[in-house]
Amino acid sequence: MRMIRDVLRLRFEAGLSERHAARSLGVPRTTVQDYCARFGASGLTWPLAAALTDGALEQALFTRAIVPAPAGRPLPDWAQLAQEKKRKGVTLLLLWQEYRQREPTGYSYSQFAERYRQWRDTIDPVMRQEYVAGERLFVDYAGLTVDLVDAATGEIREAQIFVAALGASNYTFAEATWTQSLPDWIASHVRMMEFFGGVPALLIPDNLKAAVTYASYYAPEINATYAEFATHYGTAVLPTRVAAPRDKAKVETAVQIVERELLAPLRHSRFTSLAELNAALRERLERLNDRPFQKLPGTRRSLFEATDRPALRPLPATRYEYAEWRTAKVNIDYHIAVEKHCYSVPYTLVRATVDVRLTSTMCEILHQGQRVAAHVRRASAGGYSTDPAHRPKSHTRHLEWTPSRLVHWGESIGVATGAVVAHILEHKPHPEQGYRACLGLLSLGKRYGEARLEAAAQRAQATGAMTYRSLHSILKLGLDHTPPDAIEPTTHLPATHDNVRGAGYYAESAASADTTTLSLFVGVD
Numbered sequence: 051m052r053m054i055r056d057v058l059r060l061r062f063e064a065g066l067s068e069r070h071a072a073r074s075l076g077v078p079r080t081t082v083q084d085y086c087a088r089f090g091a092s093g094l095t096w097p098l099a100a101a102l103t104d105g106a107l108e109q110a111l112f113t114r115a116i117v118p119a120p121a122g123r124p125l126p127d128w129a130q131l132a133q134e135k136k137r138k139g140v141t142l143l144l145l146w147q148e149y150r151q152r153e154p155t156g157y158s159y160s161q162f163a164e165r166y167r168q169w170r171d172t173i174d175p176v177m178r179q180e181y182v183a184g185e186r187l188f189v190d191y192a193g194l195t196v197d198l199v200d201a202a203t204g205e206i207r208e209a210q211i212f213v214a215a216l217g218a219s220n221y222t223f224a225e226a227t228w229t230q231s232l233p234d235w236i237a238s239h240v241r242m243m244e245f246f247g248g249v250p251a252l253l254i255p256d257n258l259k260a261a262v263t264y265a266s267y268y269a270p271e272i273n274a275t276y277a278e279f280a281t282h283y284g285t286a287v288l289p290t291r292v293a294a295p296r297d298k299a300k301v302e303t304a305v306q307i308v309e310r311e312l313l314a315p316l317r318h319s320r321f322t323s324l325a326e327l328n329a330a331l332r333e334r335l336e337r338l339n340d341r342p343f344q345k346l347p348g349t350r351r352s353l354f355e356a357t358d359r360p361a362l363r364p365l366p367a368t369r370y371e372y373a374e375w376r377t378a379k380v381n382i383d384y385h386i387a388v389e390k391h392c393y394s395v396p397y398t399l400v401r402a403t404v405d406v407r408l409t410s411t412m413c414e415i416l417h418q419g420q421r422v423a424a425h426v427r428r429a430s431a432g433g434y435s436t437d438p439a440h441r442p443k444s445h446t447r448h449l450e451w452t453p454s455r456l457v458h459w460g461e462s463i464g465v466a467t468g469a470v471v472a473h474i475l476e477h478k479p480h481p482e483q484g485y486r487a488c489l490g491l492l493s494l495g496k497r498y499g500e501a502r503l504e505a506a507a508q509r510a511q512a513t514g515a516m517t518y519r520s521l522h523s524i525l526k527l528g529l530d531h532t533p534p535d536a537i538e539p540t541t542h543l544p545a546t547h548d549n550v551r552g553a554g555y556y557a558e559s560a561a562s563a564d565t566t567t568l569s570l571f572v573g574v575d
Contacts, residue, residue: 054108054111055098057081060074060075088111088112093110124153125165139309139314140314143159146163149162181217184216184360184361185251187217187246188217188254189212189214189253190305191213191258192211196226196313197321209327210228210230210234212235212238213308214242215301219356219358220304221246221354221358222338223242223246224312225242226327226328228324233372236260240369240370243365244365248362248364249283249362250363251285252286253286254288255290256289265289272289274375275373282370283370284366308338311334312335316330316331316334371410377403378404380403382485386406386415388406390432391429392434393425394423394425395415395422396439397441397442399422404417408427409427411426413425457475459492464508469507469511470516474517494521494522497525
């Protein structure tokens with residue numbers, strides 16, 4: 051109440067204008083206007099009576115007498131109703147509909163709303179903007195989610211609600227998805243475009259990660275997949291400014307309407323699948339788009355048909371195929387590793403950085419915007435997809451790395467190391483597929499020292515486990531200190547975490563409760 055008294059003092063005692071009073075107190079000008087209007091309608095005069103308390107002033111300015119209910123017409127518990135109205139998506143209209151179901155002879159909506167306002171006065175500021183037909187399509191996710199119950203297990207999972215609205219007509223689209231991740235984000239956009247039957251000039255998203263990888267006022271960085279989607283449909287992405295809700299007022303309103311008109315009435319319903327939920331949402335969405343405006347002629351659908359639809363660009367001939375983009379560096383074996391599978395590129399691109407486009411079936415590799423390789427996408431970890439055309443015609447021209455050079459490097463450390471390198475290269479379908487393991491041996495020599503690497507190679511020869519992983523395990527566990535002639539078929543070690551998880555070993559049953567028998571894998575790469 052201190053603020054109200056200060057507003058009245060500056061206006062009626064100091065004689066300041068509404069603008070200057072608002073600036074002095076650091077409040078919106080509309081607040082000063084509202085307080086002064088209420089003061090004028092209250093019948094009070096300035097200066098205020100000394101006996102006028104803050105409570106009496108508040109009642110005079112903000113409280114109207116509640117009209118008693120005529121006999122025979124029950125009223126709801128306003129306090130309970132106000133608490134229910136605080137729930138997201140619940141409106142006074144919905145509460146009135148539920149009230150009339152309980153009390154068929156109750157008040158009409160206008161009388162119901164008037165009595166509620168008398169009990170609790172509310173003012174909702176509204177901002178309006180003008181939009182060009184077919185220009186802007188606003189997209190976002192609702193804050194409200196819907197619980198889906200697995201019919202078999204009873205597990206509850208939340209579904210996200212994707213919302214879109216055209217700027218000019220307010221024509222609205224909504225659907226449920228499992229997540230707000232990039233695949234669901236793009237899939238919702240594809241179905242949204244087909245729902246509208248055309249493409250707008252601009253897509254206006256918020257700065258969520260699926261849309262914007264780097265938020266910036268001057269140069270936002272659009273997610274590569276989202277940018278490719280926009281290119282496919284011939285539109286552009288214009289993210290809103292960070293912490294600027296006015297930039298997306300249209301979709302904020304659409305989200306609020308979807309929560310109130312679609313989600314809140316379904317809050318007591320039980321859904322077991324996305325398809326079931328989306329069917330219910332689509333039914334209510336049709337009603338929403340066909341419902342007459344309260345203050346304008348027509349409906350969202352009629353306004354869409356008259357304004358937005360003629361201005362939308364036609365859909366492309368084909369649907370967008372979802373693809374993820376990665377970057378990778380070409381290894382000396384002229385392969386790149388994507389999701390633990392290796393794909394070949396032309397050997398001239400060794401050590402170059404390339405772009406990778408992954409669809410559900412293909413792996414495309416691009417360098418400087420040009421496609422240089424394409425492979426069927428594989429899910430096998432550790433496998434190789436090699437195009438013979440990508441191999442060098444002569445390994446002597448394969449930059450500085452050749453099988454003979456790798457063997458020579460191994461022999462420079464010791465005979466056993468050279469034998470392990472030769473074994474690795476000989477037991478691959480193509481020598482290049484062993485390059486990475488040989489480079490791994492090189493890194494082991496730098497890490498543990500060449501003397502220990504040679505000792506480990508000798509032990510690996512003795513056990514027949516001449517692979518990178520076996521040497522790594524021998525060095526990690528310190529087994530290279532054991533003379534080769536003292537090696538037993540199995541070695542008993544304490545069942546520590548490092549021993550059990552060490553590459554190149556597996557656990558066998560042991561009679562003792564505190565030990566585990568560890569045996570060397572043979573031929574593991």
